Amino acid sequence: xxxxxxxxxxxxxxxxxxxxxxxxxxxxxxxxxxxxxxxxxxxxxxxxxxxxxxxxxxxxxxxxxxxxxxxxxxxxxxxxxxxxxxxxxxxxxxxxxxxxxxxxxxxxxxxxxxxxxxxxxxxxxxxxxxxxxxxxxxxxxxxxxxxxxxxxxxxxxxxxxxxxxxxxxxxxxxxxxxxxxxxxxxxxxxxxxxxxxxxxxxxxxxxxxxxxxxxxxxxxxxxxxxxxxxxxxxxxxxxxxxxxxxxxxxxxxxxxxxxxxxxxxxxxxxxxxxxxxxxxxxxxxxxxxxxxxxxxxxxxxxxxxxxxxxxxxxxxxxxxxxxxxxxxxxxxxxxxxxxxxxxxxxxxxxxxxxxxxxxxxxxxxxxxxxxxxxxxxxxxxxxxxxxxxxxxxxxxxxxxxxxxxxxxxxxxxxxxxxxxxxxxxxxxxxxxxxxxxxxxxxxxxxxxxxxxxxxxxxxxxxxxxxxxxxxxxxxxxxxxxxxxxxxxxxxxxxxxxxxxxxxxxxxxxxxxxxxxxxxxxxxxxxxxxxxxxxxxxxxxxxxxxxxxxxxxxx
Amino acid sequence: xxxxxxxxxxxxxxxxxxxxxxxxxxxxxxxxxxxxxxxxxxxxxxxxxxxxxxxxxxxxxxxxxxxxxxxxxxxxxxxxxxxxxxxxxxxxxxxxxxxxxxxxxxxxxxxxxxxxxxxxxxxxxxxxxxxxxxxxxxxxxxxxxxxxxxxxxxxxxxxxxxxxxxxxxxxxxxxxxxxxxxxxxxxxxxxxxxxxxxxxxxxxxxxxxxxxxxxxxxxxxxxxxxxxxxxxxxxxxxxxxxxxxxxxxxxxxxxxxxxxxxxxxxxxxxxxxxxxxxxxxxxxxxxxxxxxxxxxxxxxxxxxxxxxxxxxx
Numbered sequence: 001x002x003x004x005x006x007x008x009x010x011x012x013x014x015x016x017x018x019x020x021x022x023x024x025x026x027x028x029x030x031x032x033x034x035x036x037x038x039x040x041x042x043x044x045x046x047x048x049x050x051x052x053x054x055x056x057x058x059x060x061x062x063x064x065x066x067x068x069x070x071x072x073x074x075x076x077x078x079x080x081x082x083x084x085x086x087x088x089x090x091x092x093x094x095x096x097x098x099x100x101x102x103x104x105x106x107x108x109x110x111x112x113x114x115x116x117x118x119x120x121x122x123x124x125x126x127x128x129x130x131x132x133x134x135x136x137x138x139x140x141x142x143x144x145x146x147x148x149x150x151x152x153x154x155x156x157x158x159x160x161x162x163x164x165x166x167x168x169x170x171x172x173x174x175x176x177x178x179x180x181x182x183x184x185x186x187x188x189x190x191x192x193x194x195x196x197x198x199x200x201x202x203x204x205x206x207x208x209x210x211x212x213x214x215x216x217x218x219x220x221x222x223x224x225x226x227x228x229x230x231x232x233x234x235x236x237x238x239x240x241x242x243x244x245x246x247x248x249x250x251x252x253x254x255x256x257x258x259x260x261x262x263x264x265x266x267x268x269x270x271x272x273x274x275x276x277x278x279x280x281x282x283x284x285x286x287x288x289x290x291x292x293x294x295x296x297x298x299x300x301x302x303x304x305x306x307x308x309x310x311x312x313x314x315x316x317x318x319x320x321x322x323x324x325x326x327x328x329x330x331x332x333x334x335x336x337x338x339x340x341x342x343x344x345x346x347x348x349x350x351x352x353x354x355x356x357x358x359x360x361x362x363x364x365x366x367x368x369x370x371x372x373x374x375x376x377x378x379x380x381x382x383x384x385x386x387x388x389x390x391x392x393x394x395x396x397x398x399x400x401x402x403x404x405x406x407x408x409x410x411x412x413x414x415x416x417x418x419x420x421x422x423x424x425x426x427x428x429x430x431x432x433x434x435x436x437x438x439x440x441x442x443x444x445x446x447x448x449x450x451x452x453x454x455x456x457x458x459x460x461x462x463x464x465x466x467x468x469x470x471x472x473x474x475x476x477x478x479x480x481x482x483x484x485x486x487x488x489x490x491x492x493x494x495x496x497x498x499x500x501x502x503x504x505x506x507x508x509x510x511x512x513x514x515x516x517x518x519x520x521x522x523x524x525x526x527x528x529x530x531x532x533x534x535x536x537x538x539x540x541x542x543x544x545x546x547x548x549x550x551x552x553x554x
Numbered sequence: 555x556x557x558x559x560x561x562x563x564x565x566x567x568x569x570x571x572x573x574x575x576x577x578x579x580x581x582x583x584x585x586x587x588x589x590x591x592x593x594x595x596x597x598x599x600x601x602x603x604x605x606x607x608x609x610x611x612x613x614x615x616x617x618x619x620x621x622x623x624x625x626x627x628x629x630x631x632x633x634x635x636x637x638x639x640x641x642x643x644x645x646x647x648x649x650x651x652x653x654x655x656x657x658x659x660x661x662x663x664x665x666x667x668x669x670x671x672x673x674x675x676x677x678x679x680x681x682x683x684x685x686x687x688x689x690x691x692x693x694x695x696x697x698x699x700x701x702x703x704x705x706x707x708x709x710x711x712x713x714x715x716x717x718x719x720x721x722x723x724x725x726x727x728x729x730x731x732x733x734x735x736x737x738x739x740x741x742x743x744x745x746x747x748x749x750x751x752x753x754x755x756x757x758x759x760x761x762x763x764x765x766x767x768x769x770x771x772x773x774x775x776x777x778x779x780x781x782x783x784x785x786x787x788x789x790x791x792x793x794x795x796x797x798x799x800x801x802x803x804x805x806x807x808x809x810x811x812x813x814x815x816x817x818x819x820x821x822x823x824x825x826x827x828x829x830x831x832x833x834x835x836x837x838x839x840x841x842x843x844x845x846x847x848x849x850x851x852x853x854x855x856x857x858x859x860x861x862x863x864x865x866x867x
Contacts, residue, residue: 061772063768063771063772091774092774092775092776093774094774095771095772095773095774096772096773096774097774100772101772103765103768103769105765108764108765108766109765109766109768109769110766110769111766111769111770111784111788112766112788112862112863112864113787113788113861113862113863113864114783114784114787122770122773122775122779122783123773123774126773126774126775126776126779127774158863158864160863160864171769174769174773
């Protein structure tokens with residue numbers, strides 16, 4: 001490293017060790033980590049859950065859980081100043097002035113009972129001597145700078161009045177109002193829709209260019225990395241696996257782990273289409289609609305159409321994807337189809353039988369033909385019931401003797417590649433990916449004709465996600481089950497779906513074979529969604545930009 | 555906001571109506587002749603007839619209810635069977651000590667318990683936290699009258715700092731009022747402090763783990779600001795709920811405390827009325843306590859909307 005280079009290093013982490021507790025032999029959450037972030041540079045810190053990337057960022061800020069996470073070795077320097085040895089008082093002075101942080105969940109990162117303008121104001125009051133007028137002017141200017149509309153109104157709004165994107169802009173304004181040298185962004189766009197994500201990423205890049213801020217950007221999403229990184233650092237189990245310029249890491253990863261990580265990223269290019277089948281239709285939704293009526297005692301009733309005129313067809317052994325952003329109505333449709341909620345109009349035919357108007361009691365025998373897997377495997381399994389009982393409960397309800405049901409549970413665990421002794425264990429003894437396998441086994445226990453997967457892989461790390469997707473594919477081939485796959489992730493949809501339906505504001509705006517809709521979209525909204533997908537220019541699994549792939553195969 | 559307030563007050567009317575109906579039926583549905591119950595065992599037939607007439611017991615029951623409720627709305631709660639004094643007058647004479655203790659208890663409890671809870675949560679897991687929690691268990695488990703007698707023994711009899719019992723109106727000067735109210739207030743506050751401190755601590759612990767508290771720290775705000783401006787206000791809703799539901803505790807506690815310290819309050823009035831089967835007084839006390847309860851709930855609901863802008867009705 002040349003002298004000129006080292007002079008503008010903003011964040012310098014050297015051989016950092018963070019232990020779990022104070023003992024000398026404590027488990028190391030961060031083990032011998034060294035990183036540098038220079039002025040005007042974005043370093044993306046990539047890794048799967050539990051790799052220690054968030055702990056790293058919190059330790060820099062001095063916000064790690066005191067007493068539990070203890071930095072026991074190495075150094076962290078911010079523009080030459082040692083942070084690990086700094087007093088609490090000094091750290092407080094540095095926060096927001098020299099180093100600032102934005103967090104993943106804009107929904108929870110802002111105080112719900114304080115207007116957002118005042119929350120930004122607190123930063124100025126804590127660190128400057130400006131008078132009220134000057135502070136207000138500075139805040140309004142900053143809010144305009146992060147491209148918030150109608151800043152006077154938003155200044156005095158409470159967080160719950162703002163959209164997710166607006167809240168994240170407030171967070172960014174709060175972090176950058178005092179022009180810190182270092183900005184740490186911990187998964188700042190993970191909770192946002194793709195179109196909002198794109199706007200926020202563009203904003204961050206523009207602000208960085210204008211102010212020369214050093215950015216430590218933490219993410220698990222390779223697409224986002226490809227969009228924003230100058231350099232990439234890959235972490236695993238608290239250790240640095242590999243670091244280098246973006247292009248080098250994406251094109252020629254040196255380490256096996258990085259290669260696997262990249263290979264697991266599903267491609268936006270749809271997989272080769274399977275031949276059309278003449279298998280029977282197992283699921284049909286006809287002009288399905290769900291209207292929520294909000295009644296109030298004095299005001300007039302308010303109606304919200306969560307889904308309107310949704311028509312879908314799914315054949316045996318095929319996969320239909322419903323894609324769309326949050327609030328587009330895709331989960332509402334899934335829940336109506338499974339009759340977890342009752343549709344207000346239209347019909348659902350399941351294996352030739354209309355079920356939308358059946359009473360709960362008459363519906364009972366049909367329930368076993370359609371089963372659902374939910375997004376969050378941490379919350380969808382009862383923590384106090386063993387895995388075997390969870391799986392066997394369905395068949396027992398439908399009259400199977402307990403002994404047979406448990407034997408069936410054992411078979412199913414084998415089908416989803418879990419050891420047979422898993423049957424007597426509890427959900428907390430399994431990882432997220434394993435739990436999702438259990439949830440799938442539970443859904444399969446009733447031999448359904450249709451399996452609905454509602455964002456079933458969204459909460460999983462990419463490598464685990466790839467395994468679960470493979471598993472679903474395998475199960476479909478073996479059992480001929482039909483899959484209704486709800487997802488916001490176009491990459492996942494491209495890899496698993498035969499057909500896709502794109503939803504917006506409760507309506508299906510475009511539907512057809514995945515290969516057509518995702519490569520040659522007819523509707524502006526579908527195009528916008530595809531444009532916003534981060535890293536769309538990269539074919540990660542083949543370590544090259546998509547454009548080069550086309551040239552290579554042509 | 556104003557509209558909400560008006561709606562809530564309107565909604566309180568049917569509640570009080572149901573309470574009034576219950577109170578009315580309490581006497582009418584008691585087995586036997588209400589007049590005989592009212593008059594007692596040794597009444598003459600003339601006395602019975604007089605009571606029947608005065609209560610309108612010879613009228614149909616809905617007319618009786620109408621007359622009763624109209625009287626009620628005009629402030630006529632009837633006349634005590636024992637002392638022949640109008641009930642309203644009896645209550646108004648004895649309401650001051652009770653209200654005084656209730657208010658001082660609430661103020662003292664909040665002033666002591668909320669800081670204790672905040673500190674315990676902040677110093678979670680340390681000896682300070684354990685001390686506060688230990689004190690809280692003590693406050694819960696020791697009966698009110700025991701605390702009362704211990705306080706009397708120590709501060710009134712041994713140390714002679716304050717009088718043993720009695721009550722002086724605040725109009726007689728703050729000094730005499732204060733030295734007589736302090737022991738009953740401390741006695742009654744014990745359980746209340748325990749309750750509020752516990753709730754404050756639990757609620758603060760939840761809130762301190764929230765993302766926005768981390769954000770506040772990341773802004774470089776000092777600990778006091780983080781605790782008071784960001785955490786406490788968010789933690790307040792469950793605490794306010796407990797303060798409100800603690801009112802039931804307070805009402806029963808007032809009865810015991812008044813007995814221990816020999817205070818001429820409505821708590822003792824109620825006990826005496828129950829023992830003497832003085833129905834008009836009992837009816838009035840049920841109405842009064844229900845009214846207080848409805849009022850407190852109203853205040854709490856309004857407090858929610860002031861504390862948390864997300865709560866709108």
